Amino acid sequence: MYNEIDLNTIDLNQAPPTEEPARQYYYIAKCREWVRDYEQKNGRRPRSCVVNMGCQMNARDSEKLEGVLEQAGYEKTTREEDADFIIYNTCTVRENANKRVYGRLGYLHSLKKKNPGLEIALCGCMMQEKQVVDKLKKSYRFVNLVFGTHNIYQFAELLSRTQGSDRMVVDTWEDTDKIVENLPVDRKYPFKSGVNIMFGCNNFCSYCIVPYVRGREKSRRPEEILDEIRRLVADGVLEVMLLGQNVNSYGKNLDEPVTFAQLLRRVEQIDGLKRIRFMTSHPKDLSDELISAMAESKKVCRHIHLPLQSGSSRILQAMNRRYTKEQYLALTEKIRRAIPDISITTDIIVGFPGETEEDFEETMDVVRRVRYDSAFTFIYSKRTGTPAAAMEDQVPEDVVKRRFDRLLALVQEISREVSSRYTGQVKEVLVEEVNGQDAALVTGRMDNNLLVHFPGTATDIGRIISVHLDICKGFYYMGTKV
Numbered sequence: 031m032y033n034e035i036d037l038n039t040i041d042l043n044q045a046p047p048t049e050e051p052a053r054q055y056y057y058i059a060k061c062r063e064w065v066r067d068y069e070q071k072n073g074r075r076p077r078s079c080v081v082n083m084g085c086q087m088n089a090r091d092s093e094k095l096e097g098v099l100e101q102a103g104y105e106k107t108t109r110e111e112d113a114d115f116i117i118y119n120t121c122t123v124r125e126n127a128n129k130r131v132y133g134r135l136g137y138l139h140s141l142k143k144k145n146p147g148l149e150i151a152l153c154g155c156m157m158q159e160k161q162v163v164d165k166l167k168k169s170y171r172f173v174n175l176v177f178g179t180h181n182i183y184q185f186a187e188l189l190s191r192t193q194g195s196d197r198m199v200v201d202t203w204e205d206t207d208k209i210v211e212n213l214p215v216d217r218k219y220p221f222k223s224g225v226n227i228m229f230g231c232n233n234f235c236s237y238c239i240v241p242y243v244r245g246r247e248k249s250r251r252p253e254e255i256l257d258e259i260r261r262l263v264a265d266g267v268l269e270v271m272l273l274g275q276n277v278n279s280y281g282k283n284l285d286e287p288v289t290f291a292q293l294l295r296r297v298e299q300i301d302g303l304k305r306i307r308f309m310t311s312h313p314k315d316l317s318d319e320l321i322s323a324m325a326e327s328k329k330v331c332r333h334i335h336l337p338l339q340s341g342s343s344r345i346l347q348a349m350n351r352r353y354t355k356e357q358y359l360a361l362t363e364k365i366r367r368a369i370p371d372i373s374i375t376t377d378i379i380v381g382f383p384g385e386t387e388e389d390f391e392e393t394m395d396v397v398r399r400v401r402y403d404s405a406f407t408f409i410y411s412k413r414t415g416t417p418a419a420a421m422e423d424q425v426p427e428d429v430v431k432r433r434f435d436r437l438l439a440l441v442q443e444i445s446r447e448v449s450s451r452y453t454g455q456v457k458e459v460l461v462e463e464v465n466g467q468d469a470a471l472v473t474g475r476m477d478n479n480l481l482v483h484f485p486g487t488a489t490d491i492g493r494i495i496s497v498h499l500d501i502c503k504g505f506y507y508m509g510t511k512v
């Protein structure tokens with residue numbers, strides 16, 4: 031979809047247009063010519079493999095890369111060994127993510143020795159770090175293309191510069207105000223889709239690298255978002271996930287400011303759309319207006335992801351989170367009062383510099399009180415350039431590890447208890463796939479995001495089905511159609 035421009039009408043003898051997205055469609059047509067030549071020479075089309083290494087935003091960006099490659103005529107593969115073009119869409123939120131990329135690059139180099147025509151591209155958040163790009167330029171010369179998050183919309187143009195060339199093309203920008211709409215997208219699921227509503231982050235939590243690699247907050251205009259969702263629904267989508275680093279500050283910087291709650295109410299009115307999710311909310315910006323919009327909505331899922339990070343007010347201050355433990359607890363209580371059956375999930379970091387045993391116990395206390403449906407727990411990772419990296423009192427590794435294990439055990443114990451509360455009820459499930467382990471079952475999600483497996487067939491995929499939840503197996507249910 032979004033093939034706004036007929037590629038066959040583009041005259042490649044003309045100079046490329048300067049305006050977007052026309053310029054990128056010109057380059058897609060150009061890439062397609064190259065692919066045709068390739069096919070004539072090799073008797074098959076080149077195969078591309080997009081590897082997504084990050085969050086939902088990253089996954090959505092990967093669908094845009096897939097869209098360009100598909101339009102250009104590449105054949106899709108998930109096996110790196112079979113590919114002629116491999117692109118890693120990287121993450122850098124924790125140091126481990128970077129280490130993984132360097133590790134994989136060694137393997138890609140060995141593939142390239144076997145297939146010299148193989149082209150390797152790297153993009154995403156990690157490429158926004160200067161020291162990474164310097165290291166790639168110095169020690170990883172076999173990489174063909176490097177670009178960042180701000181100019182991802184130029185992928186077709188960059189791909190065209192790379193095709194058939196063995197030069198290393200590097201193009202990363204520090205920031206941009208530009209949002210280019212209506213580029214091709216190849217969705218992973220026909221029935222659900224992420225939709226970016228904003229890019230970047232202005233919060234500067236002291237441990238976090240995202241504001242440095244994703245730049246300042248920019249919101250898409252509501253009309254563009256609503257148009258995109260209408261087109262998705264016309265194309266079979268039942269569920270959208272509105273994406274932003276901090277959706278609660280959506281729309282503040284638009285020429286005509288709009289709140290996130292107002293946007294949600296407008297999305298709600300789109301006929302044919304069944305479910306609305308969003309990610310991520312910052313507790314400091316979560317308004318009463320949003321709680322009302324959720325409570326009154328028939329489509330917004332009964333689920334909120336509300337990152338806690340730490341339960342200690344002292345650590346929260348050092349993290350620059352701008353709320354206290356008490357404020358966070360009061361907020362979750364207010365949400366539960368307005369929407370009693372809501373699932374609350376969270377992110378927690380263990381081992382932030384200066385975290386004492388008492389601070390950690392405060393975190394455990396919040397977990398016990400809020401009783402999260404699930405929680406992503408992370409070991410603090412020192413990110414060069416962030417204020418926390420320069421803080422003294424980094425907590426010793428073994429202490430962090432022990433705390434992490436205790437937190438994980440508590441989170442899982444509570445999650446098991448909380449998740450089972452629907453046993454015996456009938457819930458709507460959006461079916462996603464045939465079960466990988468047992469082909470007699472299909473797998474789908476309830477609106478609170480829990481997985482349900484039940485007997486069904488491939489024809490159920492993409493449908494919302496009422497399912498009796500027979501038994502809870504910890505983090506998922508086994509059920510039967512009613």
Ligand code: 5AD
Nearest residue numbers: 237238337377378379408409410411
């Ligand atoms: N170390 C560990 N976890 C981090 N996160 C962000 N930065 C770091 C870091 N330096 C976690 C936060 C955030 C999630 C996406 O990643 O919990 O909510």
Ligand code: SF4
Nearest residue numbers: 231233234235238240
């Ligand atoms: Fe990072 Fe904080 Fe922005 Fe989330 S809100 S992306 S944790 S700086």
